[in-house]
């Protein structure tokens with residue numbers, strides 16, 4: 001007599017499953033059984049439909065199943081400057097006459113953050129590191145859309161009005177307020193729904209005084225988790241930090257106790273050989289934003305950093321939100337940097353967008369790979385999209401040709417949060433409309449009339 005089938009919550013059937021496990025297992029006609037927040041089994045559809053009695057089945061015929069992508073550095077409300085700041089400067093906080101974080105209300109930050117999170121989820125990011133002013137608004141946006149998130153505040157003690165005018169004026173009370181904001185975030189949101197974790201996030205070595213950096217290092221050590229920051233983003237950052245401390249930005253972070261294996265530092269562009277060696281010894285993670293780098297005419301020395309011992313993971317950092325595009329650009333820009341040598345390949349870039357990101361945030365055994373026992377964070381891409389054909393080895397077509405918009409379904413913690421390209425827990429088009437309205441107000445206040453308003 002046959003055993004009765006085991007109940008499960010969700011069964012994804014008939015997918016081309018790329019597990020990204022150690023053996024590189026790919027299963028045509030594959031199935032994924034999910035119970036609660038975790039993957040129960042992966043195998044052939046014939047086998048799993050016999051073994052499991054699911055509450056719900058998703059027929060993923062003509063779909064490619066992948067682990068959800070891990071996007072390790074973002075500021076979701078900064079959608080406010082998207083499409084406008086890229087021709088003006090390397091990062092919004094340093095650009096005058098545009099809407100800035102300190103001019104937002106908490107509600108505006110929330111409405112913009114929802115747009116940023118929706119866009120990243122729409123393109124396959126199921127785990128997102130996100131930090132900015134009003135971090136509780138970011139946490140609320142991730143909670144609404146159902147994404148897995150690591151949230152931080154934006155700690156700095158420079159005056160942001162002065163910074164946008166090119167001055168680094170430090171003020172103790174600004175630093176204090178940003179510490180309080182990050183502490184309140186942690187108190188209220190850390191561990192929320194088992195999907196939202198909160199960490200400390202000092203903005204950058206040039207926007208935080210040495211005393212503030214040291215204080216945050218102590219708080220972060222006591223808290224655990226990651227430290228999220230920016231490092232060596234511009235030549236001006238290197239000059240300002242040298243003038244203030246006599247050290248490079250990497251040395252300044254290290255002296256403050258902020259350069260270690262739990263550090264995720266975005267950009268890491270303007271580093272000398274000693275800095276690269278220091279970052280490598282620290283075993284830190286570089287949050288590599290290849291399009292953001294290229295936009296400013298730069299390419300971070302990520303291969304040297306990797307060879308020195310740093311981990312490389314990928315992010316979109318308020319550019320288009322498409323991690324597939326980030327993978328493609330990561331490979332292309334290193335070939336430019338290496339004078340046309342065929343360094344890097346599609347499989348490596350795909351690893352950086354999945355497993356490496358999971359390792360960076362301390363979730364190496366939980367996400368980034370499709371395996372029984374892990375969190376059920378799965379994305380499905382449409383194999384009838386012309387961008388995803390022909391599939392031969394899987395990774396090649398994905399990195400070299402696909403688009404984030406080929407993602408049509410996303411599952412986080414076993415819950416379907418994106419279906420047919422639309423969020424299931426909230427109203428996607430309304431998110432876009434409301435963010436547009438907020439942007440129209442903020443840009444008008446900054447002296448620039450959006451075309452949607454006419455006249």
Ligand SMILES: [Zn+2]
Nearest residue numbers: 075230266317
């Ligand atoms: Zn950033």
